[in-house]
Amino acid sequence: MKALFLTLLLCLVCGAQEEEAEQSALELSGKWITVYLASTNPEKIAENGPFRIKFLKIEAGDAKNTIIFEFCIKRDGKWEIVRITGKKEDDNTYVFEYEGTTKFIVIYASDNVLVVCVINIDEEGNETKLAAILVKVDIEAEVLELFKKLIAVKGIEEKDILKIFESDDCPPCGEGAAECK
Numbered sequence: 001m002k003a004l005f006l007t008l009l010l011c012l013v014c015g016a017q018e019e020e021a022e023q024s025a026l027e028l029s030g031k032w033i034t035v036y037l038a039s040t041n042p043e044k045i046a047e048n049g050p051f052r053i054k055f056l057k058i059e060a061g062d063a064k065n066t067i068i069f070e071f072c073i074k075r076d077g078k079w080e081i082v083r084i085t086g087k088k089e090d091d092n093t094y095v096f097e098y099e100g101t102t103k104f105i106v107i108y109a110s111d112n113v114l115v116v117c118v119i120n121i122d123e124e125g126n127e128t129k130l131a132a133i134l135v136k137v138d139i140e141a142e143v144l145e146l147f148k149k150l151i152a153v154k155g156i157e158e159k160d161i162l163k164i165f166e167s168d169d170c171p172p173c174g175e176g177a178a179e180c181k
Helices: 002-016 141-153
Strands: 030-039 054-060 066-075 078-090 093-097 101-109 113-121 127-136
Antiparallel strands (some): 030 127, 066 078, 078 093, 093 101, 101 113, 113 127
16 A cells, blocks of 8 residues: 555656756666565566566667666566667656556656656556666765674674675676576
């Protein structure tokens, strides 16, 4: 219920957002990971659902006003990498073809966090609204050193640090993995 409420709230913000500083594809570029997902159609984000997306990265496209999304999805129990190109439509909005026509709308962007609203119209004409929070994967060396000092003070040994993003069963999310299959 909370997820549905969050989805609806964020999608309302999509339509009613005030004039914000526009985010260029270049500013959004980098390695990102999906932290939270919500949907008006929970089946779309369920296990093996087409929007149970684990982001890998966002890149500025070669053509002006394009952006490239790279993410993993699980289909029939196997991970696969999807790479799609979106075209800029309006401020902070990119449109691409994935499971129908999909709009990716940036609601909030900082150096390390993205909050997005996604609106998908599938091949049957059904609309699904989704929301996601993405975070940057790259942690600055200073932050990691500060973390190590903090855990030392708390009596936790450095060897007991677990890098969660690498413990996922999605091969590309783990360090050094070359492909999903």
